[in-house]
Amino acid sequence: MTGAPIVKAQMADVPAVRRPAKRSFVGRLLVALTVLFLTGFVVLPVVNVFSQALSNGIGAYVDTFYVPAPNPEAKLTLPERQKLSAERGSAELTWSSIRLSCVIAAIVVPLNIVFGLAAAWAITKFRFKGRVLLVTLIDLPFSISPVIAGLIFVLLFGRGGIFGAWATNLEWPDPTSLTWQGFAGHWWPLAFARTYDGIIFTPLAMVLATIFVTFPFVARSLIPLMDVQGSEEELAALSLGAGGWRTFRTVTLANIKWGLLYGAILCTARAFGEFGAVSVVSGHIDINDTMPLRIEKLWNDYDMQAAFSVATLLAGLAIVTLIIKSVVEWKTNRTQVAEPLEMEVKSDEHRSAEDQQILRLLAGAQGREP
Amino acid sequence: MRRISKSYGSSQALKDVSLKVNSGELVALLGPSGSGKTTLLRIIAGIEDADPGSGEVLFDDVDVSSTNVGKRRIGFVFQHYALFKQMSVFENIAFGLRSKPWRERPSKAVIRAKVEELLALVQLQNFARRYPNQLSGGQRQRVALARALAVEPQVLLLDEPFGALDATVRRELRRWLRKLHDTIKVTTIFVTHDQEEALEVADRIAVMNAGKIEQFASPEEVYERPANPFVFRFLGNYNLFHARHDGAPHPHDETETAAPVTFVRPHDVEILRENPDGSAIAAKVTHIGFAGAAVNIELVRHDDQQSIDAELTNQAYRDLGLKQDDEVFIRLRNSHSFYEDYAI
Numbered sequence: 087m088t089g090a091p092i093v094k095a096q097m098a099d100v101p102a103v104r105r106p107a108k109r110s111f112v113g114r115l116l117v118a119l120t121v122l123f124l125t126g127f128v129v130l131p132v133v134n135v136f137s138q139a140l141s142n143g144i145g146a147y148v149d150t151f152y153v154p155a156p157n158p159e160a161k162l163t164l165p166e167r168q169k170l171s172a173e174r175g176s177a178e179l180t181w182s183s184i185r186l187s188c189v190i191a192a193i194v195v196p197l198n199i200v201f202g203l204a205a206a207w208a209i210t211k212f213r214f215k216g217r218v219l220l221v222t223l224i225d226l227p228f229s230i231s232p233v234i235a236g237l238i239f240v241l242l243f244g245r246g247g248i249f250g251a252w253a254t255n256l257e258w259p260d261p262t263s264l265t266w267q268g269f270a271g272h273w274w275p276l277a278f279a280r281t282y283d284g285i286i287f288t289p290l291a292m293v294l295a296t297i298f299v300t301f302p303f304v305a306r307s308l309i310p311l312m313d314v315q316g317s318e319e320e321l322a323a324l325s326l327g328a329g330g331w332r333t334f335r336t337v338t339l340a341n342i343k344w345g346l347l348y349g350a351i352l353c354t355a356r357a358f359g360e361f362g363a364v365s366v367v368s369g370h371i372d373i374n375d376t377m378p379l380r381i382e383k384l385w386n387d388y389d390m391q392a393a394f395s396v397a398t399l400l401a402g403l404a405i406v407t408l409i410i411k412s413v414v415e416w417k418t419n420r421t422q423v424a425e426p427l428e429m430e431v432k433s434d435e436h437r438s439a440e441d442q443q444i445l446r447l448l449a450g451a452q453g454r455e456p
Numbered sequence: 457m458r459r460i461s462k463s464y465g466s467s468q469a470l471k472d473v474s475l476k477v478n479s480g481e482l483v484a485l486l487g488p489s490g491s492g493k494t495t496l497l498r499i500i501a502g503i504e505d506a507d508p509g510s511g512e513v514l515f516d517d518v519d520v521s522s523t524n525v526g527k528r529r530i531g532f533v534f535q536h537y538a539l540f541k542q543m544s545v546f547e548n549i550a551f552g553l554r555s556k557p558w559r560e561r562p563s564k565a566v567i568r569a570k571v572e573e574l575l576a577l578v579q580l581q582n583f584a585r586r587y588p589n590q591l592s593g594g595q596r597q598r599v600a601l602a603r604a605l606a607v608e609p610q611v612l613l614l615d616e617p618f619g620a621l622d623a624t625v626r627r628e629l630r631r632w633l634r635k636l637h638d639t640i641k642v643t644t645i646f647v648t649h650d651q652e653e654a655l656e657v658a659d660r661i662a663v664m665n666a667g668k669i670e671q672f673a674s675p676e677e678v679y680e681r682p683a684n685p686f687v688f689r690f691l692g693n694y695n696l697f698h699a700r701h702d703g704a705p706h707p708h709d710e711t712e713t714a715a716p717v718t719f720v721r722p723h724d725v726e727i728l729r730e731n732p733d734g735s736a737i738a739a740k741v742t743h744i745g746f747a748g749a750a751v752n753i754e755l756v757r758h759d760d761q762q763s764i765d766a767e768l769t770n771q772a773y774r775d776l777g778l779k780q781d782d783e784v785f786i787r788l789r790n791s792h793s794f795y796e797d798y799a800i
Contacts, residue, residue, distance in 0.1 A: 318538035321503055322600075326552035326607055327526040336551075340542035 135401050138394035150395040151184075153177045176389070179372055180396060183380035186289060189262070190364075190376065191357040194296045198353050199346065202304025207338075209305075210312040211320070224305050227298055236295050236366025243285040254284045287369030292376065295363035300356045307349035308342055311418070315341055344418040348411065355407045359400060470495055471667040472511075477645060477660075479516075482637045484654035485647045487664030488690065493647045494615055496664070500645065501613050502528045515610055531604030531642075535616040537596045539588040545599050546584040549574055552607035574602040577636070594625040601633075605640070614646035618653065630657055651691050655679060663687045685794045688719045695720045695764050697791075717794050724789040725766035727753065727776060736785035739764065741778055753778065755786065 140147055153174045156162060162170070205224060209217060227235065243253035259278035267277045282288045319341065323333040339346075361378040368374040375383065377396055384393035470492045477483050485493040498504040500513055502525040512521040520528050540548050549571045553562055562570070575581050578598040588596055597617060604612060617633070618626040634657050637644055648654050654661045655675040662672040663686075671683035682688040697718040728736055738758040745752040751773040753766040764786065768776070778784070 318534050318536065319540060321525070322532065322534060322538040322603075323540070323551065323555070324525045325501060325503070325530060325532040326555055326603065328551070328555035329526070332555055336543075337540055340540070 132401055135394055135397050138390060139398045141394075142391050146391055147395050149173060149177065150392045151177055151180055176384075176392065179375065180380055180384075180392070182373060183375040183377050183396070184399070186292075186374070187358055187376040190289070190293055190296050191354055193293050194300060194357045195350055195354050197297060198301050198304050199350055201301055202306075202308060202349055202353075203346070205305040206308035206312050209309055211317050221309075224302050227300075227302050232299055232360065232362030233366055235298050236363035238298070239291055239295055239363075239367050240286055243291065245286075247286075253286065256285060257281050257283055258290070286367055287371060287374065289374060291367035292364045292374065295367050296357050296360055299360050299363050300353045303353040303356060304346065304349035307345050307352065311342055311345040344414050348414045348418060351407055351410055351414065355404065358403055470499070470506075473667070473669055474511075475662060475669060475672065477643060479643055480641045482634070482644045482657065482659045483646075484658035484661045485645065485664055486651060486654040486661050486690070487649065489649060490666075491664040492667040493649075493664045497613050497615055497645060497647050500611070501525060501530050501532050503532070529607065529610045531607065531609035531612045533597070533600045533604050533612070533614045533617055535619045537588070537600040537620075539596055539599055539603070541588055543587075544584065545575070545580065545586050545588070545591070546571055548588070548599055549603045549606050551603065570606065574606055577605070577640075578602045592625075593621045594629055597621065597629065601636075605642070609642065612642050612644040614644065616647055616649070618650075619648075626653075633657060655691070663690060665690070682792065685717060685719065688792055688794075693722050693765060693767075695722065695725065697762075718788075718791045719794070720788045720791045722752070722765040722767035723750075724791070725764060726787040726789055727755075727766055727768065727772075727778070728785040728787060729776065731785045736787045739784055739786050741780055741782045741784060744778065744780060755784070 153170065155174070156167070156170055205220070208214075209221060209224075241247050242249055244250055245254055247253065258281065260280040260282055261278075263279040264276055265279050266275060269275050282290065285291050285294075319337050320333050323337045324330075328336070358376075359378060360376075361382075364376055365379055365382075368376075368379060370379075372383075377400055381393050381396045381400075384390075384396065473492070473496060475496075485496060487493045495504065499506050502513075502520070502523065506513070506521065512519045514520065515528070525532075540551065543551065550567050553567045553570060556562075571584070572581070575584060578601060580595060580598060580602070583591065583595065583599075588599070591599065601614075601617075618629055621629065630653055646657075655678075658675060660672060660674055661678050663670045663678060665686050671678055671687045673681075673683075678687060679691055682691065688694060697720070731738070739755040740758065741753060742756050742763070743754040745754070749770055751768045751770060753768060753773075755764045755766060756762070757764060766786065776784075
C-alpha cells in the first residue's frame with residue numbers, strides 16, 4: 087500500500103465528523119430493519135387509530151364525546167328518540183371515564199411524587215440495613231403483571247379477603263358528590279350526596295391499584311440522579327447554618343427538579359394508560375370506567391369508531407408525554423453531563439484569564455515570572 | 457482557642473486522638489489515605505460524631521460535641537467544592553447569610569456589601585453572576601472558600617482543598633491560601649496527603665497514621681527531627697540502613713531482632729571521589745537520572761550489594777563529573793537512627 091490513500095483518509099477525517107460515515111452493508115441492513123419494524127409496529131397502528139376514529143367524519147368523532155340535547159320542538163320518531171338517547175348515554179359514560187381517569191391521576195401522581203422523593207432520599211443519602219431489599223421492593227410493580235396487582239387488592243379488601251370483614255362494611259363519602267345544602271336545619275352547610283360501600287369495585291380501589299402500579303417511576307428516575315450528586319452540597323448548606331427545610335428546598339429540590347418532573351411525567355402516562363390492575367378492581371361497573379376500560383367496552387359493543395375516538399385521546403396524551411419527556415431529558419443531561427466535561431477542559435487545557443492574572447500578580451509579588 | 461478531639465471510630469478510624477490548635481494558627485493534617493485525617497476533620501466540623509463517651513471537641517474551652525454542624529460556626533470547604541450548581545456565585549456566597557434566622561439576618565444591602573467584599577478578597581469581582589459550571593477549578597475553590605468565610609467562622613476546615621486541581625494551579629493557590637491566612641488570621645485546619653503542600657503552607661503539621669497522630673510540630677521540626685520512622689518515610693524519599701548503634705552502616709544482621717534502623721535522605725548522601733579517612737563506603741554508580749535542578753544517582757554498595765539513592769545539585773554533579781559505572785565513595789551527612797519495632 088502506498089502513502090497516498092492514507093493521506094487522503096486523514097484529510098477526509100475532518101468533514102467526516104459531520105457527514106455520516108460511509109455505511110457498510112450490515113449498517114444499511116440494520117437501519118432498514120429498524121425503520122421497517124418501527125413502521126409496522128408503531129407508525130401504522132398510530133395512524134390507524136386516527137383514521138378509524140375519523141372514519142365517519144368529524145361529526146361522528148365529536149358525537150362520541152358530546153351529543154347535544156334534541157330540540158324539544160323537533161318531531162322525532164320513537165326509534166330516532168331511542169337512538170339519540172342511547173348516543174347521549176354513551177357520550178355521558180365516555181365523559182365520565184375521562185373525568186375518572188383525570189381524578190385518579192390527580193390523586194395518584196402527587197402521592198407518588200411524595201413517596202418517590204422520600205424513598206429516593208432514604209436510599210441515596212442514608213446507609214441502613216435492608217437498603218438493597220428496599221430497592222428491590224420498589225422495583226416489584228415493574229416485575230408483577232398488573233392483573234396480579236389488581237388481584238392483590240381484591241384478595242386484601244374483597245369479600246373473604248384478609249381485611250374483607252372490615253373493608254366491606256366501610257362506608258365512605260364520595261368526595262366528588264360534595265354539595266351545598268344550605269344552613270336550613272343543618273349547622274354545617276356542606277354534605278356528601280353519595281357514599282360508597284366497601285373498597286373493592288369503587289374508585290378508591292382503582293386509586294390504590296394505580297398507586298401500586300405507578301410508584302416505581304418517580305423513585306426510579308430520582309435514585310441514579312441523587313446517587314451521582316451525593317450529599318456534599320447538602321452538608322455544605324448545613325455547615326453554613328441552613329435548616330433542614332431550607333436545605334431541601336434550595337439545594338436538593340433545585341438539583342433534582344428535572345429528574346422529578348421526568349418521573350412525574352412517566353407516572354402520569356402510566357396512570358392514564360393502566361388497564362389490567364384497574365380492570366380487576368373496577369368490577370366492570372360503567373361508572374367505574376377509566377378511559378382504557380371505556381375503550382374496551384365500546385370495542386365489545388362493536389362501536390369501533392367510538393373506541394378509536396377515545397383511543398385518540400390516549401394516543402395524543404402519549405405524544406405530548408413524549409415531547410415533554412424529550413425536553414426534560416435534554417435538560418437533565420445538560421445540567422448533569424455538561425459540567426464535568428467543561429471542568430476538565432478548563433482546568434487542564436487553558437486556565438481562565440482571571441486565574442492567569444492572579445498567577446501573574448502572585449509571581450510579581452515574589453519577583454519572578456510565572 | 458483550644459481544642460481536644462478524641463474518638464473511637466467503628467473500625468477504629470481514630471484511636472484516642474488529641475490535638476490542640478492555637479487561635480489563628482494554620483495547621484495541616486498530613487497522612488496517607490486511610491489514616492483518619494478526613495474523619496478527624498469531619499468530627500471537628502460536626503458532620504460526623506465521635507463515638508459516644510469517647511471524648512469531646514472544644515472550641516475556646518466550650519464543649520461543642522453536641523452542637524450540630526450549622527451551629528458550630530465553622531467554615532467547611534469540600535474537596536470537590538460542593539458549590540450549589542443552581543445558584544450563581546453571588547447566591548452561593550450569600551447563602552450562609554441568607555440562611556440565618558430572620559432576627560440575626562443582615563439586611564439585603566449588608567449582604568450585598570459583604571459578598572462584594574469577599575469576592576474582592578478571593579479576586580473574583582467580575583464573576584458574581586456566573587454559575588459554578590462556568591468557572592475553572594481554581595475559581596470554584598476560591599468561591600467555596602469565600603462561601604465558607606461569609607458566615608465568619610471560628611474555625612475554617614479544608615478537606616484536601618487542592619486535591620482536584622492540576623499541579624500549577626495547585627502550587628499557586630497554595631501560596632495564595634498562605635497569604636489569605638496571613639490577612640484574615642482565622643484558625644484553619646486543612647487535610648492533605650501532599651507533604652510538599654503541608655510543609656510549605658502550614659504553621660504546624662500533624663502527621664497522622666492509622667488513626668493516630670505520630671508527630672505534631674512545625675514543618676521544620678517534622679522534617680529535620682522526625683519523631684519516628686513513619687514520619688521520616690512519609691516526608692520524602694529515604695535510604696534505609698540496618699545498622700549497629702554506633703551509626704556506621706553495616707550489613708543487616710538477621711540474628712539481631714531490635715536492630716536500629718538508619719534513615720538518610722538522598723540529598724544527605726555525599727558522593728566522594730576519594731576516601732580521605734577510610735570511613736566512607738565504596739559504591740558503584742548504576743544509573744544517573746537527570747531531573748532539572750537536581751540529579752538523581754543510583755548506586756550499589758560493594759559490601760552488601762544494597763542500592764542507595766543520592767540526590768546531587770546540578771552544580772555538584774558537574775563538579776564531580778560522574779558517569780555510569782564510576783567507582784565512588786559515599787558518606788552520610790545527616791542520618792536518623794530508630795529502633796524499629798514494627799515490620800516494614
